[in-house]
Amino acid sequence: TKGVALAAAAVAVPFSLTTLFLFFLKVGAVLFGSGYVLLAFLRTDLVDRLRWLTEAQLLDAVAVGQITPGPVFTTATFIGYLLGGFRGAVVATLGIFLPSFFFVSISGPLIPHLRRSPLAGAFLDGVNVGAWSLMAAVTLFLARAAVIDFTTLLLAISSAVVLIRYRVNSAWLVLGGGMIGLVMTLWR
Numbered sequence: 001t002k003g004v005a006l007a008a009a010a011v012a013v014p015f016s017l018t019t020l021f022l023f024f025l026k027v028g029a030v031l032f033g034s035g036y037v038l039l040a041f042l043r044t045d046l047v048d049r050l051r052w053l054t055e056a057q058l059l060d061a062v063a064v065g066q067i068t069p070g071p072v073f074t075t076a077t078f079i080g081y082l083l084g085g086f087r088g089a090v091v092a093t094l095g096i097f098l099p100s101f102f103f104v105s106i107s108g109p110l111i112p113h114l115r116r117s118p119l120a121g122a123f124l125d126g127v128n129v130g131a132w133s134l135m136a137a138v139t140l141f142l143a144r145a146a147v148i149d150f151t152t153l154l155l156a157i158s159s160a161v162v163l164i165r166y167r168v169n170s171a172w173l174v175l176g177g178g179m180i181g182l183v184m185t186l187w188r
Contacts, residue, residue, distance in 0.1 A: 017087060028098060029099035038096075040135070043058060053083075062075055073097065
């Protein structure tokens with residue numbers, strides 16, 4: 001019985017454009033802070049719960065998001081395209097961006113007033129800490145999936161050094177990492 005329950009849990013949830021839209025609408029509505037918090041939601045729901053993506057596909061989506069304008073949110077567009085073609089891309093993009101437009105329009109004038117309140121300011125600071133924690137956790141999960149051998153470990157360390165020391169645009173790091181991966185594949 002335990003094996004049957006585990007097998008049932010491993011089955012992917014059927015894909016639908018409506019579910020895709022509602023998922024990205026939810027993410028867009030609760031996302032706070034950096035777009036990198038998005039990665040926690042993507043991994044938890046699309047990889048673990050719904051099983052629509054693999055870890056490798058999520059990493060590909062993040063890489064594509066890094067080389068396009070609006071880095072992380074365009075990851076949603078790519079995921080939508082991956083899952084549902086052009087219609088999936090449109091649905092995912094609308095879902096992720098609609099809440100932002102709505103919340104900014106109603107809360108934009110209120111935030112400066114909230115920040116002046118000690119209680120509300122402390123709450124917003126706490127939300128920021130939570131967002132940073134989510135980003136750190138997702139970074140560790142993705143690193144475990146991406147760093148699989150000595151070459152990828154060396155590439156990750158050298159990319160971090162170049163990014164921090166020289167502040168190189170991450171698109172160049174993604175492109176360079178892709179080229180190194182291609183050379184290593186051809187060499188093997």
